[in-house]
Amino acid sequence: MKFTLAMAQVNPHVGALGKNIDLLTAMAARAKQAGAVLVAFPELAICGYPPEDLLHKPLFLERLQEAETELQNNLAKMGMDAVYGTLRLQEGQLFNGGVLFANGKPQAFIAKQKLPNYGVFDEMRYFTPGHASHPLAYGGFQMGLTICEDIWHADGPAAELAAQGAQWILNLNASPYHTRKQPGREAKVRQRIQQTGLPVAYLNLVGGQDELVFDGGSFVMNPDGQAQPMGRRFGEDLRLVEISDERGAIQLTPLPLAESRPEARLPALEPESTADEDDERREIYSALCLGLRDYVEKSGFPGVTLGLSGGIDSALTAIICVDALGPERVEVVMMPSPYTSRESLTDAEEQARRMDVRLAEVSIGPLFEMFKNQLAPEFQGLEEGVTEENLQSRIRGVLLMALSNKKGSMLVTTGNKSEMSVGYATLYGDMCGGFSVLKDLLKMRVFELARARNRWAEAAGETAPIPHAVITKPPSAELRPDQKDTDSLPPYEQLDRILHLYVEQERGLKEILAEGLEREMVVRVIGLVDRNEYKRRQSAPGVRITRRAFGKDRRYPITNGFQVA
Secondary structure, three states: EEEEEEEEOOOOOOOHHHHHHHHHHHHHHHHHHHHEEEOOOOOOOOOOOOHHHHHHHHHHHHHHHHHHHHHHHHHHHHHHHEEEEEEEEEEEEEEEEEEEEEEEEEEEEOOOOOOOOOOOHHHHOOOOOOOOOOOOOOOOEEEEEHHHHHOOOOOOHHHHHOOOOEEEEEEEOOOOOOOHHHHHHHHHHHHHHHHHHEEEEEEEOOOEEEEEEEOOOOOOOOOOOEEOOOOOOOOOOOEEEEEEOOOOOOOOEEOOOOOOOOOOOOOOOOOOOOOOOOOOHHHHHHHHHHHHHHHHHHHHOOOOEEOOOOOHHHHHHHHHHHHHHHHHHHHEEOOOOOOOOOHHHHHHHHHHHHHEEEEEEOOOHHHHHHHHHHHHHOOOOOOOOOOHHHHHHHHHHHHHHHHHHOOOOEEEEEHHHHHHOOOOOOOOOOOOOOOOOOOOHHHHHHHHHHHHHHHHHHHOOOOOOOOOHHHOOOOOOOOOOOOEEEEEEEHHHHHHHHHHHHOOOOHHHHHHHHOOOOHHHHHHHHHHHHOOHHHHHHOOOOOOOOOOOOOEEOOOOOOOOOOOO
């Protein structure tokens, strides 16, 4: 006894119900053509995840029900069975769950029991937890259907399903990416298999949604505990699994898919790729590309604009934009001031040439002098300093926003997590932009990815996109003569270490000092982090890479009298 399941790892657009139905219908047709009798879609595949306060709109819930009916009609017409994630409003309570649709009609709705309410998750704000589950008969087998977080807990529904006679588990997910997430998923599924003895098909969402990136990486795992990849990382995919009991026990067996899959424009990672020391860097880079691309395209922008300064942050941001969108959709702008070095101009020009993107040059020198002259009566008797530095940044922000407005492109800001942590950024200046690609990358990680991107290019026989001088020269904002970042900040090796401990691991002062760091420096950095929450609250969204990104992960009051140091 056996049947073929298609695992459809799709990239829905939150709220775009008609577009999502078209996507699911097309995937179902591909699955049927490939020989599957049942196609599975991830958690909340019809409306996208997370829909957030769209769920508070009665009209949205009405349209969602209409969209689900349309999907069911499409499936019935093609004679395809499906399992998909969606919502149910029952007696005034909203449930997140999964539907089994078979023989032309819905057979069951199973509600999610474990609602995550930590980190980026707010499910208790919207949903009521389910309280019971039961196996579903399909294809001669008893299937257990669970939703995302349900599989992570020993007291979740997996054990209950096993006790009621389930023979295998299908787990529908909308699990967002952060570094080292995939091994954790596999470990949790392995624990449930050890607990229940049931094989598991783990199906995940893919795509960018605001600051979140869903990385796919679907897999199946039999009682031997070995994960068998069934979906690319950071790319849509369709994979076949044979569910059988021909060897005396239920087995989930990957099947070859005869049809060709379209090549992804992004550097999606193939599930069969061999792990190497660059794996985490490739994952992060793919997440940044996917997050940017989906933010731009799902928001309806034709392309992006960014300032290219000749520094490392804008250099990495620029090549990510090119990789994500293509060079024809990227415009870079060099805006020299009286303090911009000749080397920075040359490096920016050379990188634009290597990336084959249009480079505009708009000098801020005349505008800077005009502003200083206009303000001179008010500034009389006061020394030049940070105000004049910020003024240059704000002039650049105005020019970039004007270009963005005029051409309809989205302005991408280029700051990194180290800068945003300590407030080394200018409100209404270099913080201007609709999206921050490097928002969750500490400075040393920026250097690491820049070097890696060049290596990957050279290994493929291509020219390294980022000039070597950009990576090796000391970081500088170039807002005054001979300026270096280390004039006002600790060396990034030390700064990032402190930020990793304080921001990303929530360590206290004593714990950080126990790492051998100098007290005065640590106290100063902590003070900078705590004082600059107001800037971070006004910053553009950006791709979440760590478990403690600025945004939904880390929510501190702006006005805050608590002192760590």
